Amino acid sequence: MTQRSFETRRIGETNLSVTTLGLGGASLAGNFTRVPEDQARATVAHALELGITYVDTAPQYGLGRSEHLVGEVVRNASPRPVISTKVGRLLRPVPPERQDKGNWAEPLPFNQHYDYSHDGIMRSFEDSLQRLGLDRVDMLYVHDIGTVTHGVEGNRPYWAQLSGGGYRALRRLRDEGVVGAIGLGVNEWEVLMDAFALGDWDVFLLAGRYTLLEQTALAPFLATCVDRNASVVIGGPFNSGILVGGDTFDYARAPEAVVRRVREIGAVCRDFDVPLPAAALQFPLAHKAVCNVLPGPRSPQELDEILAWWETDIPPELWTALAEKRLLAPGTPIPGGTA
Template sequence: MQFEKRRLGETKLEIPTLGLGCASLAGNMAAVAETDARATIAAALEAGIDYIDTAPFYGFGKSERLVGDGVRARREELILSTKVGRLLAPQFGPYDPPNGWVDPLPFVDVFDYSYDAIMRSFEDSLQRLGLNRVDILYVHDIGEATHGKARNAVLWDQLANQGGYKALRELRDNGTVSAIGLGVNEWEVLMDAFELGDWDAFLLAGRYTLLEQTSLSPFLETCIARKASVVIGGPFNSGILVGGDTWNYGKAPEEIVRKVGIIQSVCADFGVAMPAAALKFPLTHPAVASVIPGPRTPTELQQILDWWAVDIPDGVWDAMADKGLFAPGTPLPSGKTV
């Protein structure tokens, strides 16, 4: 397939509007056979998807190893992102893996956003990947919703005052990486990041989707003003937009289930699969460069590609707007603004 390419911030990078997120391949919330994980990466490359995102946190090194093996022969054709902010500490003997990972590598994550830790994390990622470079480096999972106010203040100080941001700027300014940003589930911390300086891209999961547009203002507006791009992770909101019952990595509350039911009803009226609408919706915003769902198998990937190919009538978006499903100011694929 041919995918539209969009420029990432003011960098020279152009990424496809559909990428591959690789958290699920490492056993996020459900077991994934290694053969399926490897086959999914190969199928994505064959389909023309040439933006792949991974992180040390995903399976505590497992995702990076799988991705590195999968892309090494075609590295020059791809744009690759990974993340910093966690170091991996080895574990010995039986232990219960935290964060819902199924059969991860024998490590746990240790948060550290200081200068030395970011440099070490980046070097460790290159070794796990078995590659000599990545294109985009994101600061991973910082923010009050993730850590709580008191703990986040300590970690933010590492990024802001103990050289974390300085390390990222050095890596970008000397050409070691082409773009820097943050990869998080909460948009509020990204507004704080703008106070530190300039960024090229943000990977934001779940906060600008068919179901939720909480980041529209002021975050996405600020991205336009500051010429930073956004990659949308979790376009299905953890599964609720593909017919599952999970939202934000847990069981969806009743108000979310009700809203999804309305979305599903509108899609059904037009004969459109709800996941197809979920994939296409975020890309209408001018700040958004790509969406990166996380299939676990080649079959799931093919389903995503089938949804991607669906031509969605403008009436779908207008009907959803009439039912109050979008935040004020939301641009619609029909060309209208709510």
């Protein structure tokens, strides 16, 4: 198999660089739909064979399943890719009748418990190393802190944990060289602005808020990232499937206004004979804060389809047409200028 020549971008001011296309590990763990373990491992292996050098996972994904599957492949890879995982959830064994499986088709026999404290983050990190079977990971994200997951009042004690000791734990891990970069991985940009008040971060994983469909994170968040030399990984580039022909947006049935906007964007793409998913994948990289786009294929075949979209030649006029039809937020970076 011929490796692709991917562009690489640096993570903040660290020594880490990643290919601009990465591999997300949530779907591999059976998010909504079962994924056979051999298929999941083959997908990770295929990504590495293609030349992708960044793989993301988390304790939440399959309640430990994703970290186990990713670790089985990457620990023997040479060279080893950049690996990120997440903290903020501890997994505790539970009898089957008491398990909260959430959206996971076949999770491991654990329930998750939130803990963003100093000791909770250190424990979460150590547990992840054991599940991965690795001596280190490269990037560590605080996972799903914020009002989207916890509500306004529910988030207050968790934020107090992060500000009161959790951030210190992350800084300690980075300063000691145990991890190369620290950040947050969330579905809302507002909490990332709050995070800037705590201190310096290297990278953020933001899902769904800076996509071809939605650019709400453009200002002030992405502008602040440029000013603070923090990189951004874009998760959920297809907005939960609506940009690849599905009917879900933010993990729920898409409202009519969203469906209508997707139709309008799709019509422009058809005018230029460009698949809508190709435009969705390539769009975020025009912003200089963005270092990586992170789709989550379920199989080597899905990854090959993503790669075909990734390599689609998109004429600059497509982006200009989207801007002229006001389908991109004013000021959105596009190749050759801004919307």
